[in-house]
Amino acid sequence: MKKILVLNGPNLNxxxxxxxxxxxxxxLVDVERLCRDEGARLGVEVECRQSNxxxxxxxxxxxxxxxxxxxxxxxxxxxxxxxxxxxxxxxxAPLPVAEVHLSNIHAREPFRHxxxxxxxAVGMICGFGPLGYTLALQALAARL
Ligand code: CA2
Numbered sequence: 461m462k463k464i465l466v467l468n469g470p471n472l473n474x475x476x477x478x479x480x481x482x483x484x485x486x487x488l489v490d491v492e493r494l495c496r497d498e499g500a501r502l503g504v505e506v507e508c509r510q511s512n513x514x515x516x517x518x519x520x521x522x523x524x525x526x527x528x529x530x531x532x533x534x535x536x537x538x539x540x541x542x543x544x545x546x547x548x549x550x551x552x553a554p555l556p557v558a559e560v561h562l563s564n565i566h567a568r569e570p571f572r573h574x575x576x577x578x579x580x581a582v583g584m585i586c587g588f589g590p591l592g593y594t595l596a597l598q599a600l601a602a603r604l
Contacts, residue, residue, distance in 0.1 A: 461505045462529040462604055464597060466495045467520055468510040469536030475562075483562050484589050491590045495532070498594040502601040504529070514538055518548045525552035530600040532593060534560045539575045549580040556603055558596035561586035 476487035492508040499506030564587030585592040
């Protein structure tokens, strides 16, 4: 069975504990369960990982180049700053990467309007909360 890696970046381990008005009430455990359930429905294996460290995300993106059919990534605040994550995604091309954000980054502070990941992603979904992860999984599964 083909595998899709779902990666979450810094502070997303805090989901459901603070800032519910921005990020909702669902925890990371809830979001990861939603992703695995959607994977089962789509007939793909979903493996979920979260890290607060940029290098972990870079290592996992590189690994996925050998063992996964695609990546769904919410790079958190690294979306706006990380040339390292941009380069790692470029390095595994043409493996498809879908970028997800829970919040609508374009309706927030100007520093969130730019994503370093968007130019190397096949697409980006933002503003739909956890549903965005399921939409991204559907989009990747449709390409397999
Ligand atoms: O909207 C998103 O998914 C973000 O990637 C979330 C990041 C933020 O830096 C991006 O601009 C947009 C922040 C994740 C922080 O998550 C928290 C969750 C609960 C409490 C505090 C932070």
